[in-house]
Amino acid sequence: MQQVQTQEALGWTASERTDDPRTLLSAPPLVDDGGQSEIDRARRELEETRNLYGPSGRSHDAFQRLCQVYAKHGRRIDELDFYEPDESKRFFRKLIQGANGHVFWNGGAVFTCNGGSTRKPLHWWWEHLYGTRADKLVLECGQSRCVNPRHARPFQRERLYPDHVIIGALQVWGLHHGVPPSMRSWDGSPSHAIIKLRFGSWRNALQAAGFPASDYNRYRSPEECIAALRFVFDLTGKWPTWESYLGAHDELQANDYPTRPNTIRDRFGSWAAAIEAAKQ
Numbered sequence: 001m002q003q004v005q006t007q008e009a010l011g012w013t014a015s016e017r018t019d020d021p022r023t024l025l026s027a028p029p030l031v032d033d034g035g036q037s038e039i040d041r042a043r044r045e046l047e048e049t050r051n052l053y054g055p056s057g058r059s060h061d062a063f064q065r066l067c068q069v070y071a072k073h074g075r076r077i078d079e080l081d082f083y084e085p086d087e088s089k090r091f092f093r094k095l096i097q098g099a100n101g102h103v104f105w106n107g108g109a110v111f112t113c114n115g116g117s118t119r120k121p122l123h124w125w126w127e128h129l130y131g132t133r134a135d136k137l138v139l140e141c142g143q144s145r146c147v148n149p150r151h152a153r154p155f156q157r158e159r160l161y162p163d164h165v166i167i168g169a170l171q172v173w174g175l176h177h178g179v180p181p182s183m184r185s186w187d188g189s190p191s192h193a194i195i196k197l198r199f200g201s202w203r204n205a206l207q208a209a210g211f212p213a214s215d216y217n218r219y220r221s222p223e224e225c226i227a228a229l230r231f232v233f234d235l236t237g238k239w240p241t242w243e244s245y246l247g248a249h250d251e252l253q254a255n256d257y258p259t260r261p262n263t264i265r266d267r268f269g270s271w272a273a274a275i276e277a278a279k280q
Helices: 014-018 036-053 057-072 087-092 121-130 163-177 192-199 202-208 222-236 242-247 249-254 261-268 271-279
Strands: 095-097 103-105 137-139 152-154
Touching: 036 057, 087 121, 121 137, 163 192, 163 202, 192 202, 222 242, 222 249, 222 261, 222 271, 242 249, 242 261, 261 271
Parallel strands: none
Antiparallel strands: 095 103, 137 152
8 A cells, every 4th residue: 555655754752653543554455346346447537638738649649558458358439318218318418418408419410329229319308208209399498409398398380370360261251241152152261171171171161160050052142053963964964853862962062063953943942043144
């Protein structure tokens, strides 16, 4: 054991030197720890060198010495990062605590899971904190490198026309014209295509706006009725009878035409008059 000061420097006599209690201390037993003690010393040396000199040649030399120590004992230098059985321990070892609750990732662009898959650090932490997977997260703290999931929220595309705006526009149109709008008479915003896509069909959109379903066909204009007859003619190759018009119900509804033949009859007074108007 190395003594801090020599006996002569302490002014001890010969008898005092003989009775020096430090001479009675035995050397500590050596324990084979797989070179971990030497590795820890080399790691501390590397950390201290980097703190003092930054990414300099001295730091590079200290890193090379650490690699040599690992090689000397047959150990992998990346073993702590890739062979830790507890995935969470590996993850949180890479975090740096910042001010105001910010937590920063001190690793690569992605985190490698035990199964071999990779995840962005923020997404990995979010999934393990809330138990749900989020494909896209938006940070609200203003720190682009922060990975604290409590500073994030799932991304949701803001709709230019929310549902309540579309419903209000349909209701205003109905109040202005006195009838529910049909898809073909609709001239507002957004387009009828967007409204159908949002609600599944034009009929569903009118129901959401509060228009009675039984009144849809009553407000069809003569032009819409003629267009419906010509649609069935193009579909079947002949002018429709009352029964054949009923048989085309699904195609008519899908294209927002009147589905009931009595709607067309009431507009023209008779079915024959409606067919004659459609032929012109």
